[in-house]
Amino acid sequence: MAQNIIHLVNVSKNYNGTEALRNINLYIRKNEFLTLLGPSGCGKTTTLRIIGGFEAPDGGEVLFNGVNITSVPPYKRRVNTVFQKYALFPHLNVFENIAFGLKIKKMDKKLIAEKVHNILGLVNLSGFEQREIDSLSGGQQQRVAIARALVNEPEVLLLDEPLGALDLKLRQEMQIELKNMQQRLGITFVYVTHDQEEALSMSDTIVVMKEGSIQQIGSPIDIYNEPKNSFVADFIGESNIVSGIMLRDYLVKFAETTFECVDHGFKENEPVDVVIRPEDIQVVPAAESKLQGEVSAVTFKGVHYEMIVQNNSTRWKIQSTAMAPVGAKVGLQILPEAIHIMKKVTVK
Amino acid sequence: MKNKWLTYPYLVWMLIFIFIPLLLVLFFSLTVRTPEGLAFSFENFQRFFEPIYLRVLLRSVYLALISTIICLVLGYPMAMILAGNNFKRKNVMVFLFVVPMWMNFLLRTYAWMTLLERQGLLNTFLSFLGLPPLNLLYTQEAVVLGMVYNFLPFMVLPIYSVLSKIDRQLIEAAADLGADQVTIFRRVIFPLSLPGVMSGITMVFMPAVTTFVISRLLGGGQFTLIGNLIEQQFLFVGDWHFGSAISMVMMVIILLSIGVLSRYDKEHEGGGLW
Ligand SMILES: Nc1ncnc2c1ncn2[C@@H]1O[C@H](COP(=O)(O)OP(=O)(O)OP(=O)(O)O)[C@@H](O)[C@H]1O
Ligand SMILES: [Mg+2]
Numbered sequence: 236m237a238q239n240i241i242h243l244v245n246v247s248k249n250y251n252g253t254e255a256l257r258n259i260n261l262y263i264r265k266n267e268f269l270t271l272l273g274p275s276g277c278g279k280t281t282t283l284r285i286i287g288g289f290e291a292p293d294g295g296e297v298l299f300n301g302v303n304i305t306s307v308p309p310y311k312r313r314v315n316t317v318f319q320k321y322a323l324f325p326h327l328n329v330f331e332n333i334a335f336g337l338k339i340k341k342m343d344k345k346l347i348a349e350k351v352h353n354i355l356g357l358v359n360l361s362g363f364e365q366r367e368i369d370s371l372s373g374g375q376q377q378r379v380a381i382a383r384a385l386v387n388e389p390e391v392l393l394l395d396e397p398l399g400a401l402d403l404k405l406r407q408e409m410q411i412e413l414k415n416m417q418q419r420l421g422i423t424f425v426y427v428t429h430d431q432e433e434a435l436s437m438s439d440t441i442v443v444m445k446e447g448s449i450q451q452i453g454s455p456i457d458i459y460n461e462p463k464n465s466f467v468a469d470f471i472g473e474s475n476i477v478s479g480i481m482l483r484d485y486l487v488k489f490a491e492t493t494f495e496c497v498d499h500g501f502k503e504n505e506p507v508d509v510v511i512r513p514e515d516i517q518v519v520p521a522a523e524s525k526l527q528g529e530v531s532a533v534t535f536k537g538v539h540y541e542m543i544v545q546n547n548s549t550r551w552k553i554q555s556t557a558m559a560p561v562g563a564k565v566g567l568q569i570l571p572e573a574i575h576i577m578k579k580v581t582v583k
Numbered sequence: 584m585k586n587k588w589l590t591y592p593y594l595v596w597m598l599i600f601i602f603i604p605l606l607l608v609l610f611f612s613l614t615v616r617t618p619e620g621l622a623f624s625f626e627n628f629q630r631f632f633e634p635i636y637l638r639v640l641l642r643s644v645y646l647a648l649i650s651t652i653i654c655l656v657l658g659y660p661m662a663m664i665l666a667g668n669n670f671k672r673k674n675v676m677v678f679l680f681v682v683p684m685w686m687n688f689l690l691r692t693y694a695w696m697t698l699l700e701r702q703g704l705l706n707t708f709l710s711f712l713g714l715p716p717l718n719l720l721y722t723q724e725a726v727v728l729g730m731v732y733n734f735l736p737f738m739v740l741p742i743y744s745v746l747s748k749i750d751r752q753l754i755e756a757a758a759d760l761g762a763d764q765v766t767i768f769r770r771v772i773f774p775l776s777l778p779g780v781m782s783g784i785t786m787v788f789m790p791a792v793t794t795f796v797i798s799r800l801l802g803g804g805q806f807t808l809i810g811n812l813i814e815q816q817f818l819f820v821g822d823w824h825f826g827s828a829i830s831m832v833m834m835v836i837i838l839l840s841i842g843v844l845s846r847y848d849k850e851h852e853g854g855g856l857w
Contacts, residue, residue, distance in 0.1 A: 289755055309758040322756035326774045335770070336760035387760065 239301075240265045240391060240423050241286060246295035248281055248447075255281045256447045259295070263391070263425060268417050270426045270434040273444035274470070279427040280319070282444075283393050286425060287316050300390075315384035319395040321376050323368045329355075329379055330364040336387040354386045357416065374405045385416070391423045398433070410437055431471050435459060443467050464577050468510040475516075477549050479509040479576070487576060490549050492526050494569060498576035508577040513541070513554040515573035524566025530559050611827035627828030636812070636829075643809040644836070646723070646798075647791035650730035651738075654787045655780065657731070658738035662779075665739070666746035677743075684736050692729055692800050699725055699801070721803030729797040730787075737786040745779030746772070781844050789837055809833055 241263040248256040256278045263269050271279040284290040285297060288309035297305045304312060315336070323332050330351055337347045355361050358378040368376065377397060384392055397413075398406045414437050417424045428434055434441050435455045443450040443458065443466075451463040462468035465476045479489030484499035489509045501507060521527050528546035540558045544551045544565060551567060559565050615624045630636070665676055683691060698704045699719040706716040719725060749772060757767045795810030804811075809829060816826030 287759060289758075309755070310761050310763050314759075316756070316759045318752055318756060320752060322750065322752040324753060324756070324771060326771075335757070335762075339761045339766060339770075383760070 238265045239263065240299065241425075242298040242301075243282070243285070244296045244298065246282075246285060246292045246297065248278075248285065248290065249293050254447050256285075256292070259449060261442060261449065261452070263423060264440075266421050266423055267439040268414065268424045268426065268437060269440045269442065270428060270438040271442050271444060272428060272431060272434040272470070273450075274429060276446075277444040278447040279429070279444060280395055281447075283316070283395050283425065283427055286391070287314055287393050288312050313389055314391045314393060315387050315389035317380050317384050317392065317394040317397045319397075319399065321380040323376055323379055323383070325368055327368070328364070329360070329366045329368070329371070332368065332379060333383045333386050335383065340387075350386055351382075354382045357385070358382045358412070373400050374409070377401060377409070381413070381416075385420070385422070388420075389422065391425060392417075393425050393427075395427045396429070397426075398428075406433075413437070435471070441471075443470060445470075462510060462575065462577070465508040465510060468575065468577070473513050473552060473554075475511045475513065475549075475551055477509050477511075478579075479507050481505045481507050481576060485571075487574065490526060490546055494574060495571045496574040496576060497571050498574070501576065501578075506579055508579055510575040510577060511569060511573055513552045514539075515569065516551060516553045516555075517568040518542070518544075518553060518555055518557060518559055519566045519568045521564045521566045524568050526567045526569070527564060528567060530561050530563045530565060533558060533561055608827045608830055611824050612831045615824055627825045628832070630825060631828055631832055639807050639812055640809055640832070640836075642806065643792050646727060646730065646806075646808065647788050650727050650734065650791045651784055651788045653727065653731050654735050654738040655784065658735055658783060659742055659776075659780070661735075662739045662742035662746055665743045680736060680739065688733065689796065689800075691733065692797055695725075695729055695732065696720060696800055720801065721805055723802070723806055725801040726798050726806055726808075729801040730791045730794065733797065734787040734791055737790075738783040741782040741786065742776055742779040745776045749775050785841055785844055788840060792837070793833060 239262045241261075243259050243261040246256055246259040247254070259278075259282060261282075271282055273279055281290060285292050288304070288307060292305065295305075296303050299312070299314075324335065327335070333351045333354060334347050337350060342350075351364065352361075355363060358381055360375060360378055360382070363371075363375070363379075368379070371379065377400070381394075381397065394413075398409050401409060410433060413424075416422075426434075426437065435458075438455055440452065441455055441458050442452050445466055451458055451467045453461075458467065458471055462471060462474075465474075468474045469476060477489050479487050481487050481498075481501040481504070482493065483503055484501070485496055487494055487496045487498070487507070487509060526546060528544040528551065530542055531545045531550075532543040534541045536554070539554045539556050542553045542555065542559065544553055544567060546567075553567070612627055613623060613625070614621045615626050616622075631640075661680075665673065665680070667673075696703075700706070701716060701718075701720070703720070705719060709716060753771055753775075754767055757771045762770060792808075793810045795808060795814045798804075798806050798808045798811055802808075807815075813826050813829050813833070816822045816829065820826075
């Protein structure tokens with residue numbers, strides 16, 4: 236088993252009565268790229284700030300390489316942060332910003348210059364040493380912020396929505412650059428985002444959070460294919476979520492139709508949530524399927540078409556490279572493996 | 584630059600109340616009264632560079648410097664406390680600080696006279712303790728005290744306003760990079776507060792170097808400052824020409840000191856700009 240570099244044990248945090256985090260338990264393995272993912276206000280930043288030491292948890296412990304660091308101040312932690320709003324020092328130029336941490340460590344001047352030079356090359360800002368911060372574009376400031384943290388060679392790098400302010404193209408470039416850096420330098424990244432695509436494409440592990448608690452921890456593929464509940468399913472990628480009844484093991488009824496499935500272990504006739512990904516539904520001639528509907532909308536999305544098919548009681552979102560025109564009667568084919576059965580979430 | 588005419592009233596105002604008086608002062612300073620009328624001359628300026636007057640100038644600058652330094656040393660920590668995180672007490676503190684400024688300047692200074700007098704409050708208290716009375720009033724220290732007391736808010740407020748605008752994330756970022764409290768202050772907070780310090784210094788030094796009320800009331804006329812000199816020339820001696828020359832010298836000194844300060848400030852803010 237890979238070594239756990241950070242371990243949050245039963246961590247909770249209240250802000251004047253509102254629970255920002257409840258009982259968070261989380262391992263972060265050495266050298267992994269872990270992403271905290273969730274909607275706004277779910278406690279991602281709070282979790283990061285507790286790891287960085289800027290916020291003390293109200294309950295629970297933070298372990299670093301097995302040592303309890305819950306009450307260690309930030310400047311003594313071997314963790315560096317890339318802040319959501321960069322937080323670059325406006326009175327210092329690019330070189331001085333990046334050298335800030337190294338100077339505090341009383342490193343040799345020549346070595347500092349060399350390290351700053353190298354890291355600037357890494358973030359594609361060679362020759363920017365003497366530039367003032369406010370003369371840089373958002374993307375450049377972003378990369379200075381990353382360089383300023385990385386140059387200290389922390390064991391763990393915390394990144395709070397570092398690409399949030401960038402436009403789509405730059406964001407995609409930076410995603411690739413960040414992932415490369417992480418792999419080359421072998422640093423553990425704890426990354427915060429509320430962009431599920433970003434999380435899926437960059438992470439080794441994704442932690443899905445909602446209202447201060449962890450919903451699911453797993454690899455991107457696990458989370459996408461085996462979401463634990465309808466919240467995760469809905470948040471990660473698009474989904475059709477409908478109510479159904481588990482008739483017995485391997486047999487479920489939804490949309491007034493009975494389907495075979497691969498899930499079992501539910502009570503007989505237990506109400507469940509059924510989750511089906513839009514790309515897992517095939518459009519077939521109406522006669523070939525037991526579930527039929529009428530196409531009510533078609534949108535071209537580049538690689539595929541997105542169709543809305545209205546069945547008596549339900550609307551189905553379907554993604555397919557084949558297209559049926561609006562008004563066409565079609566059949567919907569769903570394979571047993573494409574049907575994900577989840578316990579009903581009572582609180583919503 | 585549309586609506587240029589909007590600035591005309593202001594220009595007229597400047598002309599009448601600033602530019603013309605300045606010209607008059609300049610005119611007076613460069614002329615002397617002779618039996619035949621007014622004559623152009625540098626005599627007034629030459630006179631100012633006689634030792635007695637130079638000594639007054641030096642004393643003025645010296646006392647103003649001392650007061651400015653004391654104001655800075657007292658004012659910076661005060662500004663830090665005000666800008667700190669005790670939200671509830673903060674407004675009260677700022678209020679207490681500003682209240683004396685609403686009171687008349689003369690009144691405030693007279694109040695100190697009654698405190699420092701030979702039969703004043705402080706000496707009464709000392710004799711109550713069985714201690715001999717002290718000569719407090721009409722000393723150089725009393726003058727400095729008066730300056731510090733009157734001008735301290737002008738040091739605290741600009742520093743306070745700069746400090747309270749510093750982004751908390753910068754402080755967290757510094758801590759994140761390994762800086763302890765002292766280093767954070769030295770490397771981040773203090774450099775970022777320099778513009779406030781500079782304007783604080785200017786705002787204390789200028790009135791301190793030109794004051795004549797404080798030195799007259801608390802110095803008892805024994806410590807003639809340059810402001811007193813000017814006042815005397817105009818009100819008692821009646822030599823407007825010499826008085827104007829001193830005023831001109833004074834203005835040059837102030838302009839120079841502002842120039843030096845603002846250059847230093849700029850070097851710090853935009854160093855290495857290209
Ligand atoms: N300093 C604070 N004082 C009071 N409440 C706070 C504070 N910081 C966070 N909260 C609350 O705690 C909850 C979690 O906040 P947090 O900043 O961790 O969310 P987040 O997941 O980072 O959201 P976002 O994606 O919007 O950044 C929110 O309800 C927020 O309002
Ligand atoms: Mg956040």
